[in-house]
Amino acid sequence: MNTLSASHPLSDGRTSTSPLVQALHGFRPDRLPVWFMRQAGRSLPEYRKLREGTSMLDACLDPQLAAEITMQPVRRHGVDAAIFFSDIVIPLKLAGVDVEIVPGRGPVFANPIRTARDVAQLREEHPAERLRQAMTPIRETVQLLIAELESTPLIGFAGAPFTLAAYLVEGGPSRDHLQARSLMHTDPIAWRDLLAWAAELSGVFLEGQAHAGASAVQLFDSWAGSLSVQDYAAHVAASSMHTLEAVRELHYVDPQGDGYSTRSLPLPTVHFAVGADHLLHEFAKLETSAIGIDWRIPLDEASRRLGDTRTLQGNLNPALLFASPEALEFHVREVIDRGRRAPAHILNLGHGVPPETDPAVLTRVVELAHAY
Ligand code: CP3
Numbered sequence: 001m002n003t004l005s006a007s008h009p010l011s012d013g014r015t016s017t018s019p020l021v022q023a024l025h026g027f028r029p030d031r032l033p034v035w036f037m038r039q040a041g042r043s044l045p046e047y048r049k050l051r052e053g054t055s056m057l058d059a060c061l062d063p064q065l066a067a068e069i070t071m072q073p074v075r076r077h078g079v080d081a082a083i084f085f086s087d088i089v090i091p092l093k094l095a096g097v098d099v100e101i102v103p104g105r106g107p108v109f110a111n112p113i114r115t116a117r118d119v120a121q122l123r124e125e126h127p128a129e130r131l132r133q134a135m136t137p138i139r140e141t142v143q144l145l146i147a148e149l150e151s152t153p154l155i156g157f158a159g160a161p162f163t164l165a166a167y168l169v170e171g172g173p174s175r176d177h178l179q180a181r182s183l184m185h186t187d188p189i190a191w192r193d194l195l196a197w198a199a200e201l202s203g204v205f206l207e208g209q210a211h212a213g214a215s216a217v218q219l220f221d222s223w224a225g226s227l228s229v230q231d232y233a234a235h236v237a238a239s240s241m242h243t244l245e246a247v248r249e250l251h252y253v254d255p256q257g258d259g260y261s262t263r264s265l266p267l268p269t270v271h272f273a274v275g276a277d278h279l280l281h282e283f284a285k286l287e288t289s290a291i292g293i294d295w296r297i298p299l300d301e302a303s304r305r306l307g308d309t310r311t312l313q314g315n316l317n318p319a320l321l322f323a324s325p326e327a328l329e330f331h332v333r334e335v336i337d338r339g340r341r342a343p344a345h346i347l348n349l350g351h352g353v354p355p356e357t358d359p360a361v362l363t364r365v366v367e368l369a370h371a372y
Helices: 019-024 045-051 056-060 063-077 090-094 116-125 128-133 136-149 161-170 178-186 188-212 229-235 237-248 277-284 299-305 318-322 325-339 359-371
Strands: 099-102 106-109 154-159 216-221 250-253 264-266 269-273 290-292 311-316 345-349
Touching (some): 019 216, 045 056, 056 063, 063 359, 116 188, 136 154, 154 161, 154 188, 161 188, 161 216, 188 216, 216 237, 237 269, 277 290, 299 325
Parallel strands (some): 216 269
Antiparallel strands (some): 099 106, 250 264
């Protein structure tokens, strides 16, 4: 077993009793924890101002800037967690892969990965070791953040291998990830090798954030919903497991122990996908502390399907952020009420904050959740 350092915010007690960490361990804290995917970003005028003249990936790799962007929504909205400002392609970039983020589009790769030869070359030229050597800006950003966050936990994250491969094979964003979904059948060995490589990089990225001070980590498999249950189980699940294995062994000594015995608790983990309720049973097998649910099925139904065994995160419909204050309040209450069926609940959106969102509406959601 691998133990987080004594000065880690979970070990020294700063975040171990926070509502987020309590909920991730399956307890119902006094206050319902709430945070938003993409809370740091274009919905905030202070973000747009800071980002002027700096590309997305350069901003992610500048520790002062990335830490400041991460803090902005925490100060403004009073959310119960900070989400590390970075991107799922950062580990690939740090391993030397030629990628950029095109505004309004997403990640674009100079050399799409289509054949067994492409995969072999990728593995040879961009090994995980290269990422390990390049993790310094990530560690520095996390260290700056935990010095400022006090009792608010920092959530680290990585992209799941399938979602990364969906971009790598297509060369950029695509509607249905058809080329990626084909490669797993036309060349299952090359596909397996590609996912194993991506899994290792995402694992190194997660582990680095965890050791540096993240109090939980989330695996984003945003595009897994395009897969059939059979394809997910046969060609994808093992690679997500592989990434999570990088942090599975990480434990901390519970500082709330009774002084006679010590209790060791695992670093909490979250799995998130979109449009993927047909895969819920598969995600459950990954054994994360919590499962993120998008807005398409109610939380009580999701919990029922999981045997009421798992903390759920979600699942406000982002569209309601644009509705009347009354409609939004009704929706927030309904999501919280349905979430009571699960052992514990972390309020979040079903997917990221849309850039057009009025930030005052997000602050209002936090206030409603904390007051209800
Ligand atoms: O609050 C947070 O969640 C911030 C951290 C974060 C970002 N990206 C910042 C970002 C996280 C967790 C991500 C993950 C990510 N990146 C995912 C998985 C989550 C999801 O949304 O499904 C995916 C699929 C990506 C790939 C990606 N990066 C896309 C599709 C885009 C949008 C491109 C655009 O301009 O519309 C990005 C860029 C990106 N990542 C932005 C931010 C704040 C926008 C950059 C900008 O401000 O120009």
